[in-house]
Amino acid sequence: MLQSKLFTKVERKFPKDEEAPNARLLERGGFVYKNSAGVYSYLPLGWRVIKKISEIIREEMDAIGGQEVLMSALHDKRYLKATNRWDVDVVFKVISGGEKEPSFNISWTHEEVIAEIARKYVNSYRDLPFAAYQIQTKFRHEPRAKSGLLRGREFLMKDLYSFHADEKDMYDYYGKVADAYRKVFERCGLKTYYTLAAGGDFTISNTHEFQVAAEVGEDTIFACDSCLYAENKEVSKLSAKGGDTNIKCPKCGAKVSEKKSIEVGNIFPLGTRYAEAFDLTFLDKEGNKKFVVMGSYGIGVSRLMAAAVEVYHDENGIAWPETIAPFKVHLLALGNVSAKDLYNDLQKRNVEVLYDDRNVSPGEKLVEADMIGLPFRAVVSEKTDEKVEVKRRTEDKVKLMNKNEFMKLMSND
Amino acid sequence: MLQSKLFTKVERKFPKDEEAPNARLLERGGFVYKNSAGVYSYLPLGWRVIKKISEIIREEMDAIGGQEVLMSALHDKRYLKATNRWDVDVVFKVISGGEKEPSFNISWTHEEVIAEIARKYVNSYRDLPFAAYQIQTKFRHEPRAKSGLLRGREFLMKDLYSFHADEKDMYDYYGKVADAYRKVFERCGLKTYYTLAAGGDFTISNTHEFQVAAEVGEDTIFACDSCLYAENKEVSKLSAKGGDTNIKCPKCGAKVSEKKSIEVGNIFPLGTRYAEAFDLTFLDKEGNKKFVVMGSYGIGVSRLMAAAVEVYHDENGIAWPETIAPFKVHLLALGNVSAKDLYNDLQKRNVEVLYDDRNVSPGEKLVEADMIGLPFRAVVSEKTDEKVEVKRRTEDKVKLMNKNEFMKLMSND
Numbered sequence: 001m002l003q004s005k006l007f008t009k010v011e012r013k014f015p016k017d018e019e020a021p022n023a024r025l026l027e028r029g030g031f032v033y034k035n036s037a038g039v040y041s042y043l044p045l046g047w048r049v050i051k052k053i054s055e056i057i058r059e060e061m062d063a064i065g066g067q068e069v070l071m072s073a074l075h076d077k078r079y080l081k082a083t084n085r086w087d088v089d090v091v092f093k094v095i096s097g098g099e100k101e102p103s104f105n106i107s108w109t110h111e112e113v114i115a116e117i118a119r120k121y122v123n124s125y126r127d128l129p130f131a132a133y134q135i136q137t138k139f140r141h142e143p144r145a146k147s148g149l150l151r152g153r154e155f156l157m158k159d160l161y162s163f164h165a166d167e168k169d170m171y172d173y174y175g176k177v178a179d180a181y182r183k184v185f186e187r188c189g190l191k192t193y194y195t196l197a198a199g200g201d202f203t204i205s206n207t208h209e210f211q212v213a214a215e216v217g218e219d220t221i222f223a224c225d226s227c228l229y230a231e232n233k234e235v236s237k238l239s240a241k242g243g244d245t246n247i248k249c250p251k252c253g254a255k256v257s258e259k260k261s262i263e264v265g266n267i268f269p270l271g272t273r274y275a276e277a278f279d280l281t282f283l284d285k286e287g288n289k290k291f292v293v294m295g296s297y298g299i300g301v302s303r304l305m306a307a308a309v310e311v312y313h314d315e316n317g318i319a320w321p322e323t324i325a326p327f328k329v330h331l332l333a334l335g336n337v338s339a340k341d342l343y344n345d346l347q348k349r350n351v352e353v354l355y356d357d358r359n360v361s362p363g364e365k366l367v368e369a370d371m372i373g374l375p376f377r378a379v380v381s382e383k384t385d386e387k388v389e390v391k392r393r394t395e396d397k398v399k400l401m402n403k404n405e406f407m408k409l410m411s412n413d
Numbered sequence: 414m415l416q417s418k419l420f421t422k423v424e425r426k427f428p429k430d431e432e433a434p435n436a437r438l439l440e441r442g443g444f445v446y447k448n449s450a451g452v453y454s455y456l457p458l459g460w461r462v463i464k465k466i467s468e469i470i471r472e473e474m475d476a477i478g479g480q481e482v483l484m485s486a487l488h489d490k491r492y493l494k495a496t497n498r499w500d501v502d503v504v505f506k507v508i509s510g511g512e513k514e515p516s517f518n519i520s521w522t523h524e525e526v527i528a529e530i531a532r533k534y535v536n537s538y539r540d541l542p543f544a545a546y547q548i549q550t551k552f553r554h555e556p557r558a559k560s561g562l563l564r565g566r567e568f569l570m571k572d573l574y575s576f577h578a579d580e581k582d583m584y585d586y587y588g589k590v591a592d593a594y595r596k597v598f599e600r601c602g603l604k605t606y607y608t609l610a611a612g613g614d615f616t617i618s619n620t621h622e623f624q625v626a627a628e629v630g631e632d633t634i635f636a637c638d639s640c641l642y643a644e645n646k647e648v649s650k651l652s653a654k655g656g657d658t659n660i661k662c663p664k665c666g667a668k669v670s671e672k673k674s675i676e677v678g679n680i681f682p683l684g685t686r687y688a689e690a691f692d693l694t695f696l697d698k699e700g701n702k703k704f705v706v707m708g709s710y711g712i713g714v715s716r717l718m719a720a721a722v723e724v725y726h727d728e729n730g731i732a733w734p735e736t737i738a739p740f741k742v743h744l745l746a747l748g749n750v751s752a753k754d755l756y757n758d759l760q761k762r763n764v765e766v767l768y769d770d771r772n773v774s775p776g777e778k779l780v781e782a783d784m785i786g787l788p789f790r791a792v793v794s795e796k797t798d799e800k801v802e803v804k805r806r807t808e809d810k811v812k813l814m815n816k817n818e819f820m821k822l823m824s825n826d
Contacts, residue, residue: 076448
């Protein structure tokens, strides 16, 4: 893409009303626009990141048999009434013209809706198991919407729901989802801790979260860097040890440390709670009517983008992991030269390139390139002669390459 | 995909509470689930159709320089208050826990939001023109939500917004969008009339709609089948002629006929209405401050799916145009045979195939294949021996092919 055509710009200063690094960097770089506290629009660069994360998630969900759907966002009140969640604090309710009382809410989660849909199609044990997922906007009234895109009132989530004949089958799948989630986060460049946690409004069972260590995190975990197991402080028995700095990991025995962290995913064994509320039953092999056992599994898509920014930035801007970067390389033409041929060559080879063809100073281009944070920066100037000066965003050293070398690096890396 | 794994099923009967063919066929086939009047969830087959339509739209929007974004769905009331649209009937308002008065609405359109975003980035004539689009859920309180997915309270829409220094530049782009829209609808297999219309709540100018002729349509147009120009009855001077059956097309002089039709797209010259409301200005070459001229352009994505069903169905089910079909071919193994090898071969060649591997009667498989409506049906049975019986959904004749012929047809067609 030509940067001269991109309608957003890198701002000269950080926004005044944001404290969290993710929001400061994403807004200044033109990745997102803040519409209200906790409500953001994704601009072209940010939307490219979201699409890359979404595609990674889709591939891993498809690989474990997830079937993609898109459920409604307007939910009749019968759904949440059935599970006593209509008056949960975070629910946004909807009224229209003539109404005095709301008859809908907007989606904060979809256990109820998918349970009702499943009821239409599940009759026998032969119809089980299956799993359905979607990537969709969720709405939650956070009284203190803060931390930028980490805790929004409107955010993008991948939610997967699975349906089983018994607990054992559900827990087998639960393990597969945990493995798929590890792959998703690894592919997005994030190190996550598999964390024992409570169930919140969703279930009475213990659940698991995937936590990314970060200073700005709102959770506290006891995390083992040896086996990546952790326990959320809220439920951990390790928490009883208080100031003890020699806590041992219950899984591997290595030393555990206390960290602030960001929850990027969670997996919930739901039991039969939602099946009971929606009369979601099946006939087993012996002809007995039983309730379906469900699991639900979330990944915060926009939160994942924000978590990546929290982990991968320095004083000059973002440093995107290559798999989720909006483009692979930032091509800068400094001074009175053009990199148009190089740009065309890169495009021909399907290398995702942002070409800064604008008529602005070299200093401005270099500063903005660091702020946007693509994995590679390639400079062409009067000084580079026929060569290209290539630098990784995360390294200081630059390398002068001839065009063939550069093309090879871009095509193969 | 293996049909035995698909969690939806074709129902034995049409739904009792739907009249419009699109809803009757899409629900019975398991493409969508009706959550409330005018509120649908897209199930795996339906979501595949939506994704295909969306990709066609993206390609054509990108080709005219559209930059993809995703804007927020929660809109602070400042947006619609600024353009006196806060109390438009169709607006759904949102309240949360402690509130008495709503302070947000959920997105029914995005002119206001994009105008505010543009204000951040537009300073000079050099920042113009540009265009941004999104594919997003819209919410409109339709008191009489009917016609299935043609007129929903929640629906998927592609909306594009363009920004220009003057009217001329806007109208130049308006023409490009009209051409891109023609390509989108043609690629989706729909014949559309380019129709003069009124501006509704959006603009005082005349606008243009893309209309698909269909019995279930809610609009009436005077349509020319020679040049595909039409006029919406609401604004047409042709309407004055009443019962006259010899109305001439004002563009080409051919005979015009009155048709019921479905609006699948619209394009609006917005002038400076939204720029004035949000102080969206720029400095022209002479340094004069001017308001930005905008256009907005919509395609009903879920409505397009419904319109395709209205046009392409018969008494046995849907007959999807190949470009938007959920799969290209429905492979049926009838009786005591397996088509597993053929299925694997098709998958290896990236042919999108739904393989009915279920243990149900041949009659049931054939009836359901017609209902789902993939472009090709390929039957393997004891009767076909080493061959494959291939039939197009829209034709009666079947053809016995050897596997090589069949593979060639599937890979090349």
